[in-house]
Amino acid sequence: MAARSQKLVALVAFAVVVFLVDASRAQDQAPASAPRRIVSLVPAITEMLFAIGAGPQVIAVSSYDEFPPEVKALPKVGALIDPDTERILALRPDLVIVYGSQSDLEKQLERSGHRTFSYRHGGIPTVLNSIRDLGVATGHRPEADKLASSLQSRLDAVRDRVKGRAQLRTMLIFERQQGTLRDVYASGGVGFLNEMLTFAGGRNVFADVSRESVQPSVETMLARAPEVILEVRASGLIEKTPSPERDAWSALSSIPAVRNQRVHLLTGDYLVVPGPRLAAATEAFARALHPDAFK
Amino acid sequence: MITLDSTSESSLPRRMGRASIRGRLLSTIIGFGTLAVVTCVLAPLVGSTSISLTRALDPSIPFDQNVDAQIFFVARLPRVLAGALVGSALASAGVVLQAMLRNPLATPFTLGVSAGASLGAMLVIIFGGAFALGPLSAVPAASLIGAAGATAVVYWLATRHGHAISTSVLLLAGVTLNSFLSAIIMFVQYLADFAQVYRAARWIMGDLDIGSYDPLIASLPLVVLAFALFALLPSSLNLLSVGKDAAAARGVDVPRAQRLAFVSASLATAAAVSLAGPIGFVGIVVPHLVRLLVGVDHRIVLPASALFGAAFLVACDLLARTLLSPVEIPVGVVTAMIGGPFFLWLLVRKS
Numbered sequence: 001m002a003a004r005s006q007k008l009v010a011l012v013a014f015a016v017v018v019f020l021v022d023a024s025r026a027q028d029q030a031p032a033s034a035p036r037r038i039v040s041l042v043p044a045i046t047e048m049l050f051a052i053g054a055g056p057q058v059i060a061v062s063s064y065d066e067f068p069p070e071v072k073a074l075p076k077v078g079a080l081i082d083p084d085t086e087r088i089l090a091l092r093p094d095l096v097i098v099y100g101s102q103s104d105l106e107k108q109l110e111r112s113g114h115r116t117f118s119y120r121h122g123g124i125p126t127v128l129n130s131i132r133d134l135g136v137a138t139g140h141r142p143e144a145d146k147l148a149s150s151l152q153s154r155l156d157a158v159r160d161r162v163k164g165r166a167q168l169r170t171m172l173i174f175e176r177q178q179g180t181l182r183d184v185y186a187s188g189g190v191g192f193l194n195e196m197l198t199f200a201g202g203r204n205v206f207a208d209v210s211r212e213s214v215q216p217s218v219e220t221m222l223a224r225a226p227e228v229i230l231e232v233r234a235s236g237l238i239e240k241t242p243s244p245e246r247d248a249w250s251a252l253s254s255i256p257a258v259r260n261q262r263v264h265l266l267t268g269d270y271l272v273v274p275g276p277r278l279a280a281a282t283e284a285f286a287r288a289l290h291p292d293a294f295k
Numbered sequence: 296m297i298t299l300d301s302t303s304e305s306s307l308p309r310r311m312g313r314a315s316i317r318g319r320l321l322s323t324i325i326g327f328g329t330l331a332v333v334t335c336v337l338a339p340l341v342g343s344t345s346i347s348l349t350r351a352l353d354p355s356i357p358f359d360q361n362v363d364a365q366i367f368f369v370a371r372l373p374r375v376l377a378g379a380l381v382g383s384a385l386a387s388a389g390v391v392l393q394a395m396l397r398n399p400l401a402t403p404f405t406l407g408v409s410a411g412a413s414l415g416a417m418l419v420i421i422f423g424g425a426f427a428l429g430p431l432s433a434v435p436a437a438s439l440i441g442a443a444g445a446t447a448v449v450y451w452l453a454t455r456h457g458h459a460i461s462t463s464v465l466l467l468a469g470v471t472l473n474s475f476l477s478a479i480i481m482f483v484q485y486l487a488d489f490a491q492v493y494r495a496a497r498w499i500m501g502d503l504d505i506g507s508y509d510p511l512i513a514s515l516p517l518v519v520l521a522f523a524l525f526a527l528l529p530s531s532l533n534l535l536s537v538g539k540d541a542a543a544a545r546g547v548d549v550p551r552a553q554r555l556a557f558v559s560a561s562l563a564t565a566a567a568v569s570l571a572g573p574i575g576f577v578g579i580v581v582p583h584l585v586r587l588l589v590g591v592d593h594r595i596v597l598p599a600s601a602l603f604g605a606a607f608l609v610a611c612d613l614l615a616r617t618l619l620s621p622v623e624i625p626v627g628v629v630t631a632m633i634g635g636p637f638f639l640w641l642l643v644r645k646s
Binding site for chain 1: 342343344358359360361362364365366369370371374420423424427432433434485488489490494497498502504505506507616620621622623
């Protein structure tokens with residue numbers, strides 16, 4: 001009971017802080033009127049816009065946008081390194097969402113009197129805050145706040161569901177050369193993948209590396225000896241038995257995950273986008289890590 | 296005018312007696328061979344993790360539960376052997392091309408082989424593909440095909456007018472093909488996703504972490520064939536590096552020697568690049584350093600470079616995998632960081 005009320009206090013405190021922060025933000029960014037012609041150059045943000053009901057206001061997206069399906073009909077205006085400034089201006093947007101590193105484009109747009117919204121990938125808090133900020137900026141504040149809190153509670157539910165179970169030492173891999181163990185990219189101790197793994201009841205074997213990604217050598221993978229190997233990909237790599245991609249691991253049989261057949265291959269673009277689908281991805285991680293908790 | 300190597304020195308070691316060259320060859324091979332063997336024996340004992348050799352070699356522990364043994368036999372040994380194979384192939388190819396082209400700045404990558412290999416690898420990394428050629432997985436197989444294609448084009452261009460290879464056409468064709476293929480690579484990368492572009496860029500930095508013996512077994516026959524051809528070359532290279540006419544006057548079948556040199560160097564380079572990516576500087580630094588130590592006779596320089604190249608790359612890779620562990624430095628960055636300043640120092644010192 002005491003723990004429960006403590007949690008409640010914490011929750012209220014959090015809500016107050018969020019409210020204050022939001023109120024100050026709202027004052028800074030409060031639009032004269034809600035934008036009706038939004039161009040998004042960041043796929044994760046496009047997903048957030050559609051999820052908070054601002055989809056009908058989006059008139060163009062980046063060339064990498066694929067989700068939700070509605071974006072397929074929208075004009076594509078370049079992306080991170082090759083934004084098509086001329087086309088963006090020609091579309092007469094009243095809000096352009098740029099990535100944090102596109103400062104030249106941002107300046108150019110501001111000089112020509114366009115409102116911009118700059119975003120950088122970060123951890124889960126960044127995603128939730130961006131959703132709330134977008135709500136303010138696009139006139140969908142109630143929906144955005146609702147989405148952010150529902151994502152937070154889904155994440156908390158996953159964490160509670162696997163609570164008390166052994167925190168499995170996990171190597172989370174998001175890329176490697178097909179059919180081999182070369183060119184392996186794993187999540188380091190920073191970023192949304194690492195945080196999702198923690199919610200899902202795993203302990204990242206590269207938690208000590210304060211980078212978003214690590215390129216471990218075969219030796220490092222053997223030495224870190226993960227209990228579970230979780231491989232996630234946007235496409236390709238399909239879980240089936242026998243699987244040539246799983247067989248690639250058989251050479252490293254001293255890794256407990258390989259010996260105990262705990263190499264899990266997950267496919268789907270929702271797994272690797274830091275957007276509104278990250279709660280679903282975290283649930284998928286947790287199901288793979290702790291199948292017993294979901295029986 | 297850069298006069299670093301044999302191109303400027305015409306006092307050829309012909310006069311030297313056979314016995315004396317044998318003696319020098321023997322002492323060189325013993326000296327450089329010891330260096331190479333010691334490096335290759337020590338390198339697998341060191342790494343980012345400390346392992347117990349007694350445990351690694353203990354047959355009473357099942358292999359699939361013996362981490363030390365797997366680190367030694369699966370992670371380190373293939374990697375060190377790959378370093379030795381690639382290092383000696385690139386260094387030897389450098390020696391052969393520098394002599395044949397009479398250009399001290401020639402490298403194994405001058406004639407377009409590596410750009411062809413890179414294009415092949417890029418295409419697979421970016422557009423995907425899950426095929427395999429025997430023991431070769433998709434990326435090495437594609438880079439080998441790319442290398443063969445580039446070699447064929449350069450060879451055809453250089454031999455089109457008549458029997459002999461024109462070294463100036465060979466050089467120009469190689470350099471042009473390099474830029475042309477690099478432009479295609481840039482275009483392909485421009486079309487690709489960020490993650491794939493990053494992986495493609497990473498491939499170009501070189502990587503010896505092959506994680507199994509299969510890629511080695513696949514490259515070995517090509518390297519062995521290249522070295523068998525190299526063995527026929529040293530005397531002709533001594534004369535070719537003076538000049539075509541001088542060589543012909545002394546009875547060298549110049550077109551044949553040139554073809555042999557070009558084909559063998561391309562073969563060695565293609566095998567090395569498909570195994571480990573285009574690792575730079577080995578093919579230029581090692582030959583010059585060896586010439587500095589043992590003189591200009593290719594009968595000595597070639598085997599010495601092969602052995603020293605192996606030791607050099609294995610040592611560079613040792614630094615690459617230990618300096619910043621658990622994060623690795625790409626081995627091509629290490630060879631360039633050591634090789635670049637060293638080469639500049641050599642240039643300044645000589646001139």
